Amino acid sequence: MRKITIKEVAKEAGVSISTVSNALNNVDVLNPKTKAHILEVAERLHYVPNLNGRNLKSKTTKVLGLFVNSMKGPYYGTLVDTMYLECEKNGYELQVFISKNSMDMMTNILGKRVDGAVILNGWIGEEQETALRKEKIPTIFLDREICSQKISSLVFDSYTQGADAGRYLLTLGHKTFGYIRGAENNYDSSERFKGYSHVLEEAGHPLLTENIFDGFFDRDATYQATMKLLEKERKLPRAVFAANDQSAIGFMEALRECNISVPEEISIIGCDNIDISQWFTPRLTTIDTFYEKQGRMAVIQLLKLIRGEKIGTIQKVVGKIIERDSCQHA
Amino acid sequence: MRKITIKEVAKEAGVSISTVSNALNNVDVLNPKTKAHILEVAERLHYVPNLNGRNLKSKTTKVLGLFVNSMKGPYYGTLVDTMYLECEKNGYELQVFISKNSMDMMTNILGKRVDGAVILNGWIGEEQETALRKEKIPTIFLDREICSQKISSLVFDSYTQGADAGRYLLTLGHKTFGYIRGAENNYDSSERFKGYSHVLEEAGHPLLTENIFDGFFDRDATYQATMKLLEKERKLPRAVFAANDQSAIGFMEALRECNISVPEEISIIGCDNIDISQWFTPRLTTIDTFYEKQGRMAVIQLLKLIRGEKIGTIQKVVGKIIERDSCQHA
DNA sequence: TTGATAAATAAAAACGTTTTTATTTTGGAG
DNA sequence: CTCCAAAATAAAAACGTTTTTATTTATCAA
Numbered sequence: 265m266r267k268i269t270i271k272e273v274a275k276e277a278g279v280s281i282s283t284v285s286n287a288l289n290n291v292d293v294l295n296p297k298t299k300a301h302i303l304e305v306a307e308r309l310h311y312v313p314n315l316n317g318r319n320l321k322s323k324t325t326k327v328l329g330l331f332v333n334s335m336k337g338p339y340y341g342t343l344v345d346t347m348y349l350e351c352e353k354n355g356y357e358l359q360v361f362i363s364k365n366s367m368d369m370m371t372n373i374l375g376k377r378v379d380g381a382v383i384l385n386g387w388i389g390e391e392q393e394t395a396l397r398k399e400k401i402p403t404i405f406l407d408r409e410i411c412s413q414k415i416s417s418l419v420f421d422s423y424t425q426g427a428d429a430g431r432y433l434l435t436l437g438h439k440t441f442g443y444i445r446g447a448e449n450n451y452d453s454s455e456r457f458k459g460y461s462h463v464l465e466e467a468g469h470p471l472l473t474e475n476i477f478d479g480f481f482d483r484d485a486t487y488q489a490t491m492k493l494l495e496k497e498r499k500l501p502r503a504v505f506a507a508n509d510q511s512a513i514g515f516m517e518a519l520r521e522c523n524i525s526v527p528e529e530i531s532i533i534g535c536d537n538i539d540i541s542q543w544f545t546p547r548l549t550t551i552d553t554f555y556e557k558q559g560r561m562a563v564i565q566l567l568k569l570i571r572g573e574k575i576g577t578i579q580k581v582v583g584k585i586i587e588r589d590s591c592q593h594a
Numbered sequence: 595m596r597k598i599t600i601k602e603v604a605k606e607a608g609v610s611i612s613t614v615s616n617a618l619n620n621v622d623v624l625n626p627k628t629k630a631h632i633l634e635v636a637e638r639l640h641y642v643p644n645l646n647g648r649n650l651k652s653k654t655t656k657v658l659g660l661f662v663n664s665m666k667g668p669y670y671g672t673l674v675d676t677m678y679l680e681c682e683k684n685g686y687e688l689q690v691f692i693s694k695n696s697m698d699m700m701t702n703i704l705g706k707r708v709d710g711a712v713i714l715n716g717w718i719g720e721e722q723e724t725a726l727r728k729e730k731i732p733t734i735f736l737d738r739e740i741c742s743q744k745i746s747s748l749v750f751d752s753y754t755q756g757a758d759a760g761r762y763l764l765t766l767g768h769k770t771f772g773y774i775r776g777a778e779n780n781y782d783s784s785e786r787f788k789g790y791s792h793v794l795e796e797a798g799h800p801l802l803t804e805n806i807f808d809g810f811f812d813r814d815a816t817y818q819a820t821m822k823l824l825e826k827e828r829k830l831p832r833a834v835f836a837a838n839d840q841s842a843i844g845f846m847e848a849l850r851e852c853n854i855s856v857p858e859e860i861s862i863i864g865c866d867n868i869d870i871s872q873w874f875t876p877r878l879t880t881i882d883t884f885y886e887k888q889g890r891m892a893v894i895q896l897l898k899l900i901r902g903e904k905i906g907t908i909q910k911v912v913g914k915i916i917e918r919d920s921c922q923h924a
Numbered sequence: 925t926t927g928a929t930a931a932a933t934a935a936a937a938a939c940g941t942t943t944t945t946a947t948t949t950t951g952g953a954g
Numbered sequence: 955c956t957c958c959a960a961a962a963t964a965a966a967a968a969c970g971t972t973t974t975t976a977t978t979t980a981t982c983a984a
Binding site for chain 1 (some may be wrong): 640642643644645646647648649650658664665666667668670671672673674678682686687689690691692693694698700701704706707725728813814829843847869870873875
Binding site (some may be wrong): 599600601611612615616619643644645646648649650651652653772 | 969970971972973974
């Protein structure tokens with residue numbers, strides 16, 4: 265049994281291939297009867313169009329691509345699922361491209377495998393940015409602020425989140441502060457740091473370098489680092505802001521292990537409001553970044569760029585503090 | 595500035611397009627000097643091959659596809675990341691196709707967008723299965739047992755997992771048992787159920803219908819369902835097996851809310867050994883399903899099918915009980 | 925030098941579609 | 955009937971590659 269192409273369908277139905285194509289893409293130029301007949305034949309032969317041929321000629325794929333270098337962590341699943349929902353609503357497919365090297369990513373984008381791209385944490389540099397700009401590929405960046413005709417940014421307002429966290433802890437009367445930072449060179453982590461430290465500085469309680477800890481956005485890494493820290497018997501700050509909830513939780517786990525009680529001895533506020541933060545004991549005070557919303561907005565904005573309804577902009581999603589049980593007055 | 599195709603590169607380099615193609619795909623039939631020159635020109639013009647054209651003609655994509663209907667939950671991230679690693683090692687790309695309808699999925703597979711497919715939870719039926727078999731598309735199923743020339747299954751030995759859980763709880767001397775099942779019609783959930791209930795039955799302590807609870811593999815759903823259940827003041831079984839860790843944790847959270855202590859009043863064993871199970875209090879006794887291993891094995895097996903080195907088989911990954919703090923003697 | 929062979933390059937065909945252009949068929953008005 | 959326009963269909967071109975086949979150029983033994 266040979267491979268069924270549009271040619272076989274045409275032959276079997278006794279029409280030309282262009283007529284089959286028209287029937288398939290419901291162009292309403294056909295006699296309804298012929299169309300029905302062709303569709304019946306296609307169905308019977310189990311014809312499935314070759315997407316490479318189709319996409320090559322039509323220069324469109326109806327696919328949006330999400331480009332990431334990993335899927336680990338509670339964040340991605342939600343992001344993908346909300347993006348999918350919005351794509352489906354608009355007749356687009358969603359495909360996720362995993363890649364730790366920016367070349368594969370660029371090949372897929374510039375090689376026309378998608379109509380538009382959402383880039384989360386490709387380690388892409390100046391060169392790739394300009395390539396995307398020049399080729400006018402509709403693109404949304406989730407991890408940096410850049411914008412051009414076909415490129416939009418949709419980032420968390422991380423600076424303000426940091427500032428809010430700082431102000432909140434100050435309101436509670438704390439005087440010594442710590443920060444658990446995320447991955448190096450990460451936009452969100454460094455913005456949160458800037459906002460946080462700026463507010464503390466202004467209030468006359470600057471963040472000391474020795475109180476900046478590494479968490480890498482990771483629960484386990486933070487746990488390990490904190491345990492190591494605690495071996496040294498050094499004095500900890502009274503209030504801590506973690507760059508994300510996972511770090512906050514890893515931190516609290518280490519503290520619990522060492523019988524340091526939260527929030528009595530240390531207040532801690534996280535960021536992201538991931539599912540688990542409301543289940544942990546003590547329930548984690550955190551900043552809701554509305555990251556489910558981000559996925560939806562990214563798709564909506566990307567479709568506008570594709571359709572040419574809008575040119576690129578930089579949008580910032582503001583967060584909101586969720587008060588729970590991990591912070592208390594000094 | 596027009597779009598750069600292989601034709602532009604050929605003209606600029608003063609050679610034919612077939613020569614450019616040869617240079618690009620490092621076929622070693624070219625004069626090294628010409629090849630270097632062509633590569634230099636391609637680089638300078640920022641040439642990127644159109645993947646649709648390439649894949650159309652060459653009939654291969656060097657892409658493996660993972661087909662799922664959702665990405666939520668701690669399981670997927672790990673699966674994807676381990677699959678990616680194995681793909682990369684073998685010169686393949688990994689792309690994840692999200693889709694809640696089986697048609698999109700089939701279009702992508704039969705439409706030749708991937709060289710092989712790993713199917714996790716497409717709701718695919720008889721018809722799709724035979725289509726895949728007939729077309730001889732290399733495929734790995736992670737959610738059912740089927741096999742043919744180009745189709746392999748790689749499932750958890752869920753029956754044995756269930757039986758092991760049952761035996762373990764029996765060993766601890768328990769007499770009344772419960773089961774928190776997963777999504778309806780789910781292979782793993784029903785296999786675990788079969789193994790579990792069979793062992794209990796044989797031991798003379800059959801699982802009562804009233805002690806089968808709905809968890810849908812979901813922490814929150816299980817929590818809600820359990821809270822509802824506890825309103826009724828009915829007697830709970832002394833030992834419970836949950837179809838996955840998330841359910842186990844949702845269950846324990848509800849119990850804690852109602853001041854029922856684990857493991858003193860109820861012993862509970864989960865399944866999967868997700869990250870969080872070792873962090874939860876009490877630390878969850880569970881069955882390690884080695885699902886990171888599954889991702890790697892799936893890719894390895896799929897590549898063998900693609901290369902024609904092997905024909906389809908059904909493989910079962912056996913699990914192992916991890917004893918922690920959520921179970922104790924009756 | 926010549927001729928044969930190998931090496932290097934070019935030309936043409938093919939992949940499976942959609943799109944553009946051309947042709948045939950149909951349906952009325954006169 | 956005949957003719958013309960509209961409707962329906964078919965033919966041909968195009969999309970950007972790789973692969974197959976053909977041609978040119980270089981190499982070297984006689």
